[in-house]
Amino acid sequence: MTTRYQQVADHISDQIHAGLLKAGEKTPSVRQCANEMGLSISTVIRGYELLQDQMLIEPRPQSGFYVRNQYQPSQPPEISQPLVRPSEVNLDNLAVTLLQLSQEKNIIQLGTAPPNTDVASVKHLSRIMSKIIREDTHEPNGVADYDPPPGNTNLRRQIARRMINAGVNVHPDEIIITTGCQEAMTLCIRAVTKPGDTVLVESPSYFGTLKAIESLGLKALEIPTDAKNGISLAALELAIREWKVTACILTPNFSNPLGYCMSDKNKQKLRHILKKKDIAIIEDDIYSELTYSTQRPKAIKAYDEDGEASNVLLCSSLSKSLSPGLRIGWAIPGRWLKQVTHLKVSSSMAGATLPALTAARYLEMGIFDRHLRQMRRFYKEQRDYFLHLVSLHLPKDIRHTHPEGGYVIWLELNKKIDSMLLYEQALKENICIAPGPLFSVSGQYKNFVRINYGKATRKQLEKAMIVLGRLIASY
Ligand SMILES: Cc1ncc(COP(=O)(O)O)c(C=O)c1O
Numbered sequence: 001m002t003t004r005y006q007q008v009a010d011h012i013s014d015q016i017h018a019g020l021l022k023a024g025e026k027t028p029s030v031r032q033c034a035n036e037m038g039l040s041i042s043t044v045i046r047g048y049e050l051l052q053d054q055m056l057i058e059p060r061p062q063s064g065f066y067v068r069n070q071y072q073p074s075q076p077p078e079i080s081q082p083l084v085r086p087s088e089v090n091l092d093n094l095a096v097t098l099l100q101l102s103q104e105k106n107i108i109q110l111g112t113a114p115p116n117t118d119v120a121s122v123k124h125l126s127r128i129m130s131k132i133i134r135e136d137t138h139e140p141n142g143v144a145d146y147d148p149p150p151g152n153t154n155l156r157r158q159i160a161r162r163m164i165n166a167g168v169n170v171h172p173d174e175i176i177i178t179t180g181c182q183e184a185m186t187l188c189i190r191a192v193t194k195p196g197d198t199v200l201v202e203s204p205s206y207f208g209t210l211k212a213i214e215s216l217g218l219k220a221l222e223i224p225t226d227a228k229n230g231i232s233l234a235a236l237e238l239a240i241r242e243w244k245v246t247a248c249i250l251t252p253n254f255s256n257p258l259g260y261c262m263s264d265k266n267k268q269k270l271r272h273i274l275k276k277k278d279i280a281i282i283e284d285d286i287y288s289e290l291t292y293s294t295q296r297p298k299a300i301k302a303y304d305e306d307g308e309a310s311n312v313l314l315c316s317s318l319s320k321s322l323s324p325g326l327r328i329g330w331a332i333p334g335r336w337l338k339q340v341t342h343l344k345v346s347s348s349m350a351g352a353t354l355p356a357l358t359a360a361r362y363l364e365m366g367i368f369d370r371h372l373r374q375m376r377r378f379y380k381e382q383r384d385y386f387l388h389l390v391s392l393h394l395p396k397d398i399r400h401t402h403p404e405g406g407y408v409i410w411l412e413l414n415k416k417i418d419s420m421l422l423y424e425q426a427l428k429e430n431i432c433i434a435p436g437p438l439f440s441v442s443g444q445y446k447n448f449v450r451i452n453y454g455k456a457t458r459k460q461l462e463k464a465m466i467v468l469g470r471l472i473a474s475y
Contacts, residue, residue, distance in 0.1 A: 008047025071391035082222035089214035111432035121371035151177025152356035158363035167302025184315035204439035254287035259403030310334030386453035393469035407454025
């Protein structure tokens with residue numbers, strides 16, 4: 001539910017975005033707005049405070065509020081042009097280094113993609129966890145026991161309930177609890193492929209997925225992907241005509257790093273094209289709950305069929321929407337349920353019991369939706385603030401995505417700029433960014449960087465963008 005002061009902020013921000021209130025113009029006075037909307041003065045003042053936080057308006061002494069100069073969103077990067085041919089995957093150590101660097105307290109962390117966990121609703125988890133430990137009776141199925149696949153029943157029931165919003169009607173017994181989305185993805189990829197097979201990936205692609213492909217001895221075929229519409233279906237059709245492909249791995253909702261959200265029509269079309277050739281779709285659904293709108297987008301799995309006709313394996317977790325430390329993920333592998341269950345046993349035997357009990361209890365309490373509303377608004381405001389900083393501190397020839405969900409952004413810098421060098425220079429100044437080549441198996445994206453704008457404070461973001469602007473200008 002939107003609060004009243006949020007309604008005030010939305011009302012004014014809609015007028016600004018529609019061009020009805022232009023930069024430098026005075027907004028309606030607090031009293032006028034209160035009268036028009038039938039709200040109290042204090043509610044309108046809170047709404048105006050929110051608009052100031054969003055960098056949309058600014059106060060002028062003894063005069064009122066004025067619309068700020070807005071950033072001009074730049075063009076998104078052009079559709080990617082990877083080499084459309086299967087490649088061996090040989091990633092260097094950079095992904096591991098980035099993850100290790102993410103533990104360094106004195107570094108401004110923009111390089112990896114953890115969510116912002118500095119909010120009350122997440123701190124609530126530790127209280128739930130302590131309560132579960134206190135209440136534990138040391139009976140079978142308690143905290144100290146194994147939680148073998150498919151995993152905690154209550155948790156699977158809660159996940160099945162949430163999947164309805166994705167358009168997916170699934171029985172809890174069709175869900176397997178995993179150690180994060182990464183394990184779900186690895187198990188699902190293993191279930192449908194054998195070493196040497198070729199899999200399609202969106203390009204640029206999340207480096208954890210590329211790591212999984214590398215470790216399983218598969219070849220990756222990178223498909224051109226557009227920052228707005230997602231993976232090119234035309235290029236994908238050409239690729240599967242030319243090459244023998246076993247699976248297609250993608251994040252259709254708020255992909256990492258492009259942040260695109262595929263339309264329902266394209267999701268249906270993609271499923272149809274791949275179904276005809278019996279190519280499995282491994283769908284990474286991890287960012288869907290972090291839409292900036294009110295309703296999470298549908299999953300490709302929503303268009304899947306039952307039984308042997310199924311060809312979509314959905315993977316997700318609570319890592320981005322709640323807490324990565326829980327390591328609670330899940331797979332809905334359709335007709336590969338049995339294989340994924342066996343692989344889960346061979347990979348880790350069982351999941352950790354305490355996080356599963358905690359996540360189940362948290363979801364049962366019915367507070368997750370409120371938390372999501374708070375996070376969606378927070379990340380949207382952070383995006384606007386970050387883009388404001390981009391327009392202030394980075395050169396004008398930059399192109400960037402405009403995510404409508406999640407919290408990562410993909411920046412295309414001038415071709416002269418080597419993002420690996422920029423990464424090293426920024427690190428010397430205690431700023432960590434993710435250089436573009438991490439997101440490709442064929443060394444693409446040398447002048448791109450991915451930035452997580454959701455975790456750092458505004459002060460840290462500002463400092464980082466001033467430094468990056470200076471480093472880029474020195475080229
Ligand atoms: C697209 C995507 N998939 C999977 C993962 C890994 O998720 P988890 O932490 O749940 O294993 C990440 C983490 O950054 C991600 O961005």
